[in-house]
Amino acid sequence: MDVKEQIAKAVGRIANDKKxxxxxxxxxxxxxxxxxxxxxxxxxxxxxxxxVKAKLTTDRLSDSVDALKGFLKK
Known part of the structure; x- marks a missing residue:
C-alpha cells in the first residue's frame, strides 16, 4: 500500500465534504x-x-495566509 497515495486520496475527499x-x-x-x-x-x-491530519492542517493554514495576503494588498 502506498501510504502517500492513500493520504492524498483521503485529503481530497475530506477537504471537500463537511460530513x-x-x-x-x-x-x-x-x-x-x-x-x-x-x-x-x-x-x-x-x-x-x-x-491526513497534517495535510488538512497545512492546507487550511495556507488558505488563511493567502487570504491575509490578499487582504493586505488592498
Whole structure:
C-alpha cells in the first residue's frame, strides 16, 4: 500500500465534504476506511491518520495566509 497515495486520496475527499470532515474528527479510522474502501492494516492506521491530519492542517493554514495576503494588498 502506498501510504502517500492513500493520504492524498483521503485529503481530497475530506477537504471537500463537511460530513466527512465531521466523521474524520470523531472517528478518523472509520472515516478513512470508508473513504479508501479498505480495512487499514494496524501498522498503517496511525501513519495515515497523522498524515491526513497534517495535510488538512497545512492546507487550511495556507488558505488563511493567502487570504491575509490578499487582504493586505488592498
Amino acid at each position: 466527512l470532515q465531521e466523521q474524520f474528527q470523531k472517528e478518523p479510522v472509520k472515516a478513512l476506511e470508508s473513504i479508501l474502501g479498505i480495512d487499514l492494516p494496524e501498522e498503517a492506521i496511525d501513519q495515515v491518520v497523522k498524515g
